[in-house]
Amino acid sequence: DVQLVESGGTLVQPGGSLRLSCAASGFTFNKYAMNWVRQVPGKGLEWVSAMSGSGAGAFYADSVKGRFTISRDTSKDMLFLEMSSLRAEDTAVYYCVKGAKAYCSADLYSWGQGTLVTVSS
Amino acid sequence: QSVLTQPPSASGTPGQRVTISCSGGSSNIGSNYVYWYQQLPGTAPKLLIFRSDQRPSGVPDRITGSHSGTSASLAIDGLRSEDEADYYCATWDDNVSVVVFGGGTRLTVL
Numbered sequence: 001d002v003q004l005v006e007s008g009g010t011l012v013q014p015g016g017s018l019r020l021s022c023a024a025s026g027f028t029f030n031k032y033a034m035n036w037v038r039q040v041p042g043k044g045l046e047w048v049s050a051m052s053g054s055g056a057g058a059f060y061a062d063s064v065k066g067r068f069t070i071s072r073d074t075s076k077d078m079l080f081l082e083m084s085s086l087r088a089e090d091t092a093v094y095y096c097v098k099g100a101k102a103y104c105s106a107d108l109y110s111w112g113q114g115t116l117v118t119v120s121s
Numbered sequence: 122q123s124v125l126t127q128p129p130s131a132s133g134t135p136g137q138r139v140t141i142s143c144s145g146g147s148s149n150i151g152s153n154y155v156y157w158y159q160q161l162p163g164t165a166p167k168l169l170i171f172r173s174d175q176r177p178s179g180v181p182d183r184i185t186g187s188h189s190g191t192s193a194s195l196a197i198d199g200l201r202s203e204d205e206a207d208y209y210c211a212t213w214d215d216n217v218s219v220v221v222f223g224g225g226t227r228l229t230v231l
Binding site for chain 2: 035037044045046047050059060061062095100104105106107108109110111112113114
């Protein structure tokens with residue numbers, strides 16, 4: 001079974017940095033695109049970033065471009081999201097999501113349980 | 122303001138048919154498959170429909186998706202109390218190379 005376990009969410013001050021991690025298991029990690037999707041509690045879903053299975057392609061929402069960096073370590077089956085210059089509006093639950101194919105698309109096949117990031121002074 | 126437009130709410134009584142719409146533009150729904158996600162209260166979203174009209178294993182056939190031009194819709198027949206959830210449509214936008222979501226529709230079973 002596919003398992004995606006996020007970690008790293010915590011309280012951080014505005015302007016600060018944070019790294020989220022996602023441990024993946026139950027599938028061949030380097031054959032699938034991986035995504036980060038976030039959700040402000042009580043609000044809708046917002047796609048944040050995606051990386052292709054090979055790691056060659058990375059895509060970002062305009063709201064995080066230049067501040068967030070997605071990466072993956074295929075030797076450890078791990079996905080990361082480096083977040084910097086954090087703002088109050090980045091406060092959300094961040095989900096690690098497995099795609100259905102190696103290329104990035106809206107086919108968000110399996111979701112983790114999420115990790116909460118709170119940006120506040 | 123979401124790129125894809127969904128009604129914020131929908132409702133029906135048990136056994137009824139409910140339809141949720143999702144509209145976009147030529148660079149997103151008009152050019153790509155549409156995906157639907159169901160989020161039950163307090164849980165992570167789950168893929169409900171892929172490639173506009175395909176159901177993953179385990180999703181009952183009373184749930185169907187359709188897609189025409191720049192619009193898509195999700196239909197639920199024989200509404201049940203366990204269908205009460207938030208529903209989101211999503212697709213890829215070719216112009217900006219991002220995944221775009223609808224704002225979500227909260228379905229209430231009366």
